[in-house]
Each structure stands twice: as C-alpha cells, then as structure tokens.
Amino acid sequence: MNLATHRKTVEFVLDNLVWLMLIVVLAAFSATIPDFFQLGIFVNIIESSTFVGVMAIGLAIVIIAGNMDLSVESVAALTAMVTGILFSNRGIGLGYSFTPEWLVLPISLLLSLVVGGILGFTNGWLVVRLKMNAFIVTLASYIWVRGLVVAMSGGRSAQDLTPSLRVIGIETFGYIPLIAWIAIVSFAIFTFIMAKTPFGRHVTMIGGNAVATFRAGIAVDRLIVVTFVLAGAIAGMAGWLLAIRTSGATANLGVGMLFQAFAAVVIGGVSLKGGIGQLPGVYAGVLLLHTIQTAINLMGLPAHYTQVILGGLVLAAVLLDTVKHSIRLRLA
Amino acid sequence: MKKILGTIAAVAALGAAALLSPAMAESKGKIYYMVPTLLDEFQTESVSAIEKFLKEVGYEPVTLNADNKTDLQQSQMNDVINLKPKAIVLAAVDFNALQPSVEKARAAGIPVMVFDRQITATPIDFTSVAGTVEIGQVAADQIEILLKAKNGAVKGKVLQVLGDPSDPYTLDIQKGFEEKMKAFPDVKIISLPAMNWEASNAGTIVADQLVANPDIDLIFVHAAHLAVAAVASMEAKGKKPGDVLLVSSNGAPVGLDLIRKGWEQVEVEQPLYAQAAAIAMFADKVVNKQEIKAGTYKVLGLDSVLTIESWGPNLKIPGAAITKANVDEARFWGNLKAPADPITPVP
Numbered sequence: 001m002n003l004a005t006h007r008k009t010v011e012f013v014l015d016n017l018v019w020l021m022l023i024v025v026l027a028a029f030s031a032t033i034p035d036f037f038q039l040g041i042f043v044n045i046i047e048s049s050t051f052v053g054v055m056a057i058g059l060a061i062v063i064i065a066g067n068m069d070l071s072v073e074s075v076a077a078l079t080a081m082v083t084g085i086l087f088s089n090r091g092i093g094l095g096y097s098f099t100p101e102w103l104v105l106p107i108s109l110l111l112s113l114v115v116g117g118i119l120g121f122t123n124g125w126l127v128v129r130l131k132m133n134a135f136i137v138t139l140a141s142y143i144w145v146r147g148l149v150v151a152m153s154g155g156r157s158a159q160d161l162t163p164s165l166r167v168i169g170i171e172t173f174g175y176i177p178l179i180a181w182i183a184i185v186s187f188a189i190f191t192f193i194m195a196k197t198p199f200g201r202h203v204t205m206i207g208g209n210a211v212a213t214f215r216a217g218i219a220v221d222r223l224i225v226v227t228f229v230l231a232g233a234i235a236g237m238a239g240w241l242l243a244i245r246t247s248g249a250t251a252n253l254g255v256g257m258l259f260q261a262f263a264a265v266v267i268g269g270v271s272l273k274g275g276i277g278q279l280p281g282v283y284a285g286v287l288l289l290h291t292i293q294t295a296i297n298l299m300g301l302p303a304h305y306t307q308v309i310l311g312g313l314v315l316a317a318v319l320l321d322t323v324k325h326s327i328r329l330r331l332a
Numbered sequence: 333m334k335k336i337l338g339t340i341a342a343v344a345a346l347g348a349a350a351l352l353s354p355a356m357a358e359s360k361g362k363i364y365y366m367v368p369t370l371l372d373e374f375q376t377e378s379v380s381a382i383e384k385f386l387k388e389v390g391y392e393p394v395t396l397n398a399d400n401k402t403d404l405q406q407s408q409m410n411d412v413i414n415l416k417p418k419a420i421v422l423a424a425v426d427f428n429a430l431q432p433s434v435e436k437a438r439a440a441g442i443p444v445m446v447f448d449r450q451i452t453a454t455p456i457d458f459t460s461v462a463g464t465v466e467i468g469q470v471a472a473d474q475i476e477i478l479l480k481a482k483n484g485a486v487k488g489k490v491l492q493v494l495g496d497p498s499d500p501y502t503l504d505i506q507k508g509f510e511e512k513m514k515a516f517p518d519v520k521i522i523s524l525p526a527m528n529w530e531a532s533n534a535g536t537i538v539a540d541q542l543v544a545n546p547d548i549d550l551i552f553v554h555a556a557h558l559a560v561a562a563v564a565s566m567e568a569k570g571k572k573p574g575d576v577l578l579v580s581s582n583g584a585p586v587g588l589d590l591i592r593k594g595w596e597q598v599e600v601e602q603p604l605y606a607q608a609a610a611i612a613m614f615a616d617k618v619v620n621k622q623e624i625k626a627g628t629y630k631v632l633g634l635d636s637v638l639t640i641e642s643w644g645p646n647l648k649i650p651g652a653a654i655t656k657a658n659v660d661e662a663r664f665w666g667n668l669k670a671p672a673d674p675i676t677p678v679p
C-alpha cells in the first residue's frame with residue numbers, strides 16, 4: 001500500500017469513526033441484551049432518533065459556520081404547540097381543518113417552517129447586525145420562547161391531533177415509519193447541500209476562517225443569517241414532527257432535547273470551533289445515542305444511566321476529536 | 333357641564349365598585365400559593381381553584397411559580413417571608429429541600445399550609461392531600477380488577493411508566509403501587525421513568541417495550557399527558573383501543589378523553605377541587621392560629637378524614653377511580669367544572 005492510499009484509508013476511518021462505533025455498539029447490544037436483536041427494535045431506534053436528529057441538522061450547520069444556537073429546543077416546542085393548538089381537537093386545540101383534508105399537512109408544515117424561520121432570522125439578525133454574542137442571543141431565545149409556549153398554552157395541553165396529520169406518525173414505508181423517513185430524507189438533502197453546493201462549502205469556510213472567507217468576496221454576514229434561519233426552520237419542522245408523534249403538545253414537550261442534539265453533533269464529529277463536520281456523522285451520533293437509550297430501556301436500568309453514559313460519550317468524542325486532529329497533523 | 337357630569341359619573345362608578353366588592357374592601361390579607369410548576373394541567377388548574385376558593389373566604393391570593401426548580405422555590409419562600417403574608421400555601425418542588433424554608437416561615441410567625449405534596453419531617457399548620465402513596469394503591473386495586481377480568485386471575489405483565497426519576501411525587505406513587513402488587517407474584521412489573529415528565533420519552537419507552545415484550549397486558553403511566561403519548565405509540569404499533577389496558581393517574585382532562593375514546597380503562601383522580609377547597613375551608617383557623625380538631629369533614633361532598641399527626645393537622649381526601657361509567661361526573665376536576673357553591677369556612 002503506497003503512502004497516498006494509506007493516508008486515504010486513515011482519513012476515511014477517521015471521518016467515519018462514529019459509524020464504526022455505532023456498528024460495534026449495535027453488535028455488542030445484540031449479542032448481550034435479550035430481545036434487542038430484532039427488526040422492531042432497530043425501527044424504534046430510527047423512529048425515536050427523528051426529533052433530535054432533525055433538530056441536530058440545523059444546529060450542526062450553525063456550529064459548522066462557527067456559531068451557536070441554543071434556541072432550537074424551544075423553537076421546536078413552540079411549533080409543536082402551534083401545530084397542537086391549531087390542529088388538535090381536544091384540550092386547548094382549536095380543531096382547524098381544510099377541504100380537502102390533506103391540505104392540513106403542507107399548511108401545518110409550512111407554518112412550522114415559517115415560525116421557526118422567523119425566530120431563526122431574529123437570532124441571526126441580532127448576531128450579525130448588532131454584533132451580539134450568538135451564545136447569549138440564542139440563550140435568551142431558549143428562555144423566552146419556552147416562556148411563550150407556557151403562556152400560549154396556559155400550562156394546558158392540546159391533544160387528539162387531526163387524523164390527516166397523525167397518518168405521518170402511524171403509517172410506514174418499507175417497515176420504517178414515515179416520520180423517520182422525513183428525518184432520513186432531511187439528512188440526505190442537507191448532506192448534499194453541505195457537501196456539494198457552494199453554499200455548503202462557503203458555510204464551512206466561514207466556520208474555518210470568517211475573515212479569509214470575507215476577503216475572498218463571499219457574503220459572510222448574509223450566509224450566517226441564512227444558517228440561523230435554516231436552524232430555526234429545521235427546528236420548527238422537528239417540533240411539527242414531535243406534535244405528530246405525540247398526537248398534540250404539552251408545555252414541556254421536547255425538554256432536554258437541546259443537550260441530546262448537542263451531544264449528537266459533537267459525537268458526530270462536528271468541531272465546536274467551526275469549520276469541520278459532516279452531517280452523516282451527526283446522524284450516526286443521534287442513532288448511537290438512541291441505541292444506548294433503547295438498550296437502557298430494555299435492560300430496565302434507571303434512566304440516570306443514560307445521562308451518565310451520554311456525558312461520558314461526549315467527553316470521549318471530544319478526546320477522540322483531539323486524537324484525530326493530531327493524527328491528521330502527523331499525516332500532513 | 334360635560335366635565336361635571338363626567339366627574340359625577342366617575343365618582344358614582346367608584347362608589348358602586350366599592351359597594352359591589354365587599355370581599356376586596358374587607359380583605360383578610362394576602363395568602364401566597366407556591367405552585368411547583370405550570371407545565372402540567374393539575375398544577376395549572378390548582379392555581380385557578382385555590383385562587384377562586386381563597387377569594388370566596390375573603391383572602392387575596394397571590395401565586396408564585398417555581399418552574400420545577402427547588403432553589404427558585406426556596407428563594408421565593410425567602411422573599412415571601414419578608415412580605416409577611418397571612419399564610420403560605422406550599423406545594424413543594426422537593427418535599428425535603430423545602431423543610432428549612434417552612435421552618436423559617438413558621439419561626440417568622442407565618443403559618444404554612446401544605447397542598448398536595450406532603451411534608452412530614454417538620455411541623456405544618458395544615459395539610460391537604462390525596463396522598464401520592466395512596467394514588468399508587470388505588471391504581472393497584474384497579475389493576476388487580478382489570479388483570480383478573482382479562483386473564484382470569486391476577487397475573488400478567490405490567491409496564492409502569494414513571495415520571496421524572498428525581499421527582500418524589502412519582503416515586504411515592506410507585507411505592508404505593510408496588511407495595512400492593514407484592515401480593516400478586518404472578519404479575520411481572522417493568523418500571524421505567526420518562527425523563528423530565530416529557531411525553532415523547534414516555535412514547536419511546538412504550539414503543540420499545542411493545543416490541544421487546546409483546547405480551548404486555550397493561551400499561552400504568554403516572555400522569556395523563558404521558559398516557560396520550562403512550563396511546564400514540566400503541567396506535568403506531570397497530571394496536572386498537574383495549575388491546576393493551578391502560579391506567580393513568582392525576583385525572584387530567586386528556587386522561588378523561590382517553591377513557592371516552594376507549595383507549596384508557598381507569599384514571600386515578602387526585603381530588604384537586606376538594607384539596608383546594610379544604611385549604612380555603614381551614615384558612616381562617618390556620619391564620620388565626622385556632623385549634624383544628626380531628627374528625628371527618630365533608631369537603632365538596634367527599635368524606636375526608638382529618639387526623640392530628642406528628643407534623644400537624646392532616647386532611648386526607650380520598651382519590652377516586654374514574655372509569656367509563658362515571659367519567660362525565662362534574663366532581664372530577666378533569667371536566668374543568670369548578671364547583672359553583674361558595675366555600676364555607678370551618679366554624
């Protein structure tokens with residue numbers, strides 16, 4: 001094997017390390033945990049990864065661009081509540097419908113994307129125009145948007161989502177629930193956008209070195225705002241999916257998902273410093289987290305272990321990232 | 333002329349307002365209600381009920397939400413103590429952690445009434461509870477009946493979905509339930525917590541367990557909003573109402589809806605209205621530091637037993653099992669029809 005081939009192989013392994021980890025973990029759990037090795041469980045893992053997975057796409061794009069978005073969880077909760085209130089038939093649901101009935105699908109999705117996009121634009125505008133720190137701006141959004149959810153709902157829940165929307169949460173295609181297909185297709189689309197389009201390359205360049213990218217004639221500020229709008233809109237879609245899955249919305253829906261999304265992004269190999277990261281790795285990170293979660297469910301271990309393992313995994317991922325970086329330097 | 337008429341009208345309006353609101357004019361003072369969170373329907377409705385009933389007996393209620401944060405509730409208690417209200421109604425985020433705050437309030441001469449979430453480690457001026465352990469026990473009684481009807485004997489597999497594992501409320505329900513179920517060794521109980529009381533976490537647990545244990549007979553969830561997510565997962569797995577039995581607790585509106593639709597068989601109700609009414613009924617006695625006598629009291633028609641415990645007067649109001657047969661009765665708070673009759677203070 002010549003040096004170039006050797007280098008390529010090592011690079012490939014480093015880039016896909018999280019997938020290897022996922023395969024090893026799946027194999028280990030299949031061999032040791034009763035009832036784990038079956039199609040239904042694998043489908044459940046894919047299905048339960050949907051919401052954090054979709055949320056993590058937007059988060060990863062913002063982080064790759066060298067910023068931070070802590071608001072995605074609350075944005076998802078807001079769009080879930082908006083969907084729940086407008087299209088549920090019980091609780092605080094208003095039970096709106098359309099003729100033909102299926103129109104509720106595109107309209108509710110569009111509404112969620114718009115609501116999420118507006119919140120994302122607000123974050124991006126404050127960061128770019130007013131030069132405010134992204135961490136603080138999105139932390140504030142994380143708090144006030146969740147507050148808005150509680151205020152809108154008055155602490156009550158909207159339940160019994162219209163069947164035209166529920167169909168996404170119930171029906172399957174090729175054994176995999178439609179809801180999970182939406183996550184898979186979203187990952188495929190954004191992987192293509194980030195890897196094969198000028199937009200994706202420019203976003204990665206901004207995260208690597210914003211000044212150099214600006215000097216290269218690229219509209220850095222505009223692209224940063226676009227990344228925030230995307231993160232908001234995608235989080236909005238995550239909320240829409242969450243409402244469909246739970247057939248409505250409660251004021252605490254989605255609580256804790258921000259940290260899972262962050263963990264998935266880091267485990268998936270996205271550098272918090274920006275400029276490095278691929279979306280397939282993020283999806284593997286989400287699947288890895290939910291594989292562990294499912295294993296804990298099946299073993300009947302106390303749920304606290306999930307958090308202990310999650311924290312350990314994030315730490316291991318950061319350490320691994322450091323090791324990968326030094327290996328890459330040596331290869332160069 | 334217009335100015336004069338306007339002034340006369342304003343004065344008349346003020347006078348009429350003063351005459352029409354004697355309760356406000358003769359307010360007996362402020363009572364603070366420390367609600368643990370507004371993220372679930374029980375707590376939200378408890379605010380409406382306690383405020384309504386306290387106003388009816390002449391007090392001015394003020395509610396503070398602790399957002400499920402123990403430290404926040406502790407600092408709220410400190411703030412309220414400085415405001416010297418007539419009394420504090422506490423539904424603690426954490427039973428143990430709030431004990432020093434209760435002691436501080438009482439040392440400052442402010443009586444503390446405990447609502448719903450019992451504190452037994454320190455003296456309390458009045459406690460109004462359904463008993464979380466008892467809720468678990470009532471659920472166990474109902475589950476015993478349901479399993480016997482389904483399997484011919486009390487046997488089978490039960491999936492118990494708890495709330496957040498750091499919340500003593502859910503741990504108490506689990507304690508009461510599992511203690512009673514010990515009598516039935518042929519019932520296998522799988523217990524898993526839904527972190528943060530978050531519905532999609534409960535949905536995931538149910539989805540996983542229905543695959544790993546397709547012979548689950550019954551699912552017992554510790555809150556009605558979790559039952560909704562459990563049903564969504566059952567539906568996604570192709571189950572029909574009644575295929576897997578479902579029991580829930582707290583009596584929220586969504587739980588009652590699930591009973592009407594046939595997905596849920598029993599909802600163990602926390603008698604929210606009666607618990608709140610009892611606070612108002614005994615408020616004068618507590619504020620005026622009068623003796624509260626043990627015995628049976630009628631609270632919104634429910635026979636409730638008041639005992640003098642080591643921590644003080646403790647009124648226990650029986651929780652009810654809601655089924656398809658009685659689901660529409662107005663007495664259940666899940667139907668959101670607060671009692672119209674005014675509360676009469678205990679003489």
